[in-house]
Amino acid sequence: MRVLLVQPEDIAQNYIPKRPTLGIGYLAAVLEKDHEVRIFDARLRKERFENILKEFKPQLVGYTLTSLVLKQAKELMQKAKTMLPGVTNVIGGPEVTLLVEKMLSPEYVDFAVAGEGEHSFRELVSRLEKGKDYEDIKGLAYKRDGKIISNPHEYIQVLDKLPFPAWHLFSLKNYRKDPSKIKFAIMTSRGCPYHCSFCDSTKINGNYRVRSASNVVDELEFMHKRYGARSFQFMDDNFAIHRDRVAEICDEIIRRGLNITWVVGQGFLPSRGDYEIFKKMKDSGCIVVYFGIESADDEVLRNIRKPFTVEQARKAIKAAKKAGLIVKAPFISGLPGATYEKERKYIDFFRETGIDMPKMGQLIPFPGTDMYDWVKENAKLLVPIESIHTDFSQTKGALGTDLIRPAFETEDFPLKDRIKVYKEFTEESKKYILQKNFGRPLGYLLYMGSRIRLMRYLGVKMLDIYYEQF
DSSP states (O other): OEEEEEEOOOSSOOSOOOSOOHHHHHHHHHHTTTSEEEEEEGGGOSSOHHHHHHHHOOSEEEEEOOGGGHHHHHHHHHHHHHHOTTOEEEEESHHHHHSHHHHHOSTTOOEEEOSOHHHHHHHHHHHHHHTOOOTTOTTEEEEETTEEEEOOOOOOSOGGGSOOOOGGGSOGGGTOSSGGGOEEEEOSEEOOSOOOTTOOHHHHHOSOEEOOHHHHHHHHHHHHHHHOOOEEEEOOSSTTSSHHHHHHHHHHHHHHTOOOEEEEOSOOOGGGOOHHHHHHHHHTTEEEEEOOOBOSOHHHHHHTTOSSOHHHHHHHHHHHHHTTOEEEEEEEETOTTOOHHHHHHHHHHHHHHTOSEEEEEEOOOOTTSHHHHHHHHHSEESSOHHHHHHHOOSSOTTTOOTTOSOSEEOSSSOHHHHHHHHHHHHHHHHHHHHHHHHOHHHHHHHHHHTTSHHHHHHHHHHHHHHHHTO
């Protein structure tokens, strides 16, 4: 069967796509042995969807849906149905897993696959090609007699059995002229054992499962040899749950003599970090560690069920810095219990601990999370709650977006204070980063110069280039 896999563009458009998407890479890998697979990444704007439909004439098109891509995904699915009336549209991804019935309801959507799609999607494609019944496929949602039937999904327990992502099916030179400079995404585990109230990871990615250290480093070595890749981004929800496994991965990289660099691009639990493990990570090529701090207030951390304290975060950051790692840490504005005074202290915290890349994002309540219910019950909504996660961006990103703004307020933290502290944090972090990298006098002059509109634009771009290299 001819299968086209599609990555729609999100409405925020706040990042330049510098690497292919990991999820589609895995789907392509499990399909390519038995089917003809093409990939369309709408973020690149390098080719037209209509041209691919005319040339390739896919029999089935699969779309990866996240909250901010729904508008374009709808347009693409309708276009596919118009140009190829017999085509089958299948959707998957985080938004589908959270809201499967809602996502499947439009007439231009034929099937939905919830949860991890490597097994379920492959099975669906195979059965459709052979004309076999598909109603018992795990994680599949379909329409029957005007009703939507949704099968429970199961998570893949033995991750080592998955093939490596099929990066060769992407047009890699569209991301970087020299594909060896792409910072390829690596997944060493899936899921998370914790239940932070704002996070949808356990709803989407399920229980915590890991790949073996040897399997992870096999992939790194394969990528290094095949594509000349020298830089990788580990995309686990929580990389360091098992400290011993982190050490094993580092030791195996060193044992094989791989000359690579890597960054922990999403979650590293502060309570699992100390100088010893950070030094081992540094010795194996790690250059950046990302701590999901979210708040520098213990009451707020308890309110959102974060499994660490401010003091543990402080010690982990300082230990990582001592080991020579660059520290990236996000803060979320608007969490339960937060006030202007508390969030203003986040600035003191990043200055005191020496965080290299502090950033602040806005709280987005995702359906299915406890935070969604908390916002409904305790906040004054500025827009309908159902539209927040599809119309608002959590972060400003590298290109900037008008979609990052508070979507609600509370009595303790009104809108004017939320806007004020966000602006103060953003300005102070810009000045801090410039002074940290160019020295206090020159950094301050660069910051002041950025107040001139053109200079500000160029300065923001310089900061974004700095952020993007990690």
